[in-house]
Amino acid sequence: MIRPMEISDLPTITHIFKQANPKTTAEAIHKYTLPVLQEFPQFCWIVVHSEGTKIVGGITGIIQKDRSAGYIMDIAVESSYHHQNFGHLLMARELKAFDEANVSSVELEIHYLNAKVIPFYYRYGFRLQKIKKDEYGSGQDAIEMNKTFKVN
Numbered sequence: 001m002i003r004p005m006e007i008s009d010l011p012t013i014t015h016i017f018k019q020a021n022p023k024t025t026a027e028a029i030h031k032y033t034l035p036v037l038q039e040f041p042q043f044c045w046i047v048v049h050s051e052g053t054k055i056v057g058g059i060t061g062i063i064q065k066d067r068s069a070g071y072i073m074d075i076a077v078e079s080s081y082h083h084q085n086f087g088h089l090l091m092a093r094e095l096k097a098f099d100e101a102n103v104s105s106v107e108l109e110i111h112y113l114n115a116k117v118i119p120f121y122y123r124y125g126f127r128l129q130k131i132k133k134d135e136y137g138s139g140q141d142a143i144e145m146n147k148t149f150k151v152n
């Protein structure tokens, strides 16, 4: 089940997001996620296991001030729940929210250690854009991906 993210979810979800952010801390993730949730609740979602209330993953995103482009900040599903379609539920809900916001594109960045998730994003129409060298510190490159939306 997908539901909107709430502030009380932050301790759990930042811990899960830590899996997608190898070189940062849960505290740092909490610090940047709180203002994102406060300003952009429409792009912040939680997925809960269907047989209970356990949070198994989440997604956060923002939109540029001119509302032309969206950006996925974090997406992660707890590792023991991978390959059970929870990531799909999160991504489908997020793309619906960006579509409703009439963005022309959505961007995201992947730490090079997470490169194995690239095929997941390809499924949703994201394509490789560029490598950002040292984006997360010395030797910590990022892979930028982008999805173009139909412009009305």
Ligand SMILES: CC(C)(COP(=O)(O)OP(=O)(O)OC[C@H]1O[C@@H](n2cnc3c(N)ncnc32)[C@H](O)[C@@H]1OP(=O)(O)O)[C@@H](O)C(=O)NCCC(=O)NCCS
Binding pocket: 019, 020, 075, 076, 077, 078, 081, 082, 083, 084, 085, 086, 087, 088, 089, 108, 109, 110, 111, 114, 117, 119, 120, 121, 123
């Ligand atoms: C990326 C991530 C969110 C995907 O979550 P997920 O819940 O495993 O996603 P899904 O189950 O919807 O899909 C994952 C794969 O499982 C497959 N799958 C889905 N349901 C399946 C099922 N019932 N049986 C077998 N495979 C299945 C999908 O086809 C998909 O294949 P792909 O890897 O080729 O895309 C998850 O891998 C994750 O949290 N990774 C660590 C954090 C991370 O790297 N985040 C990205 C940082 S930018």
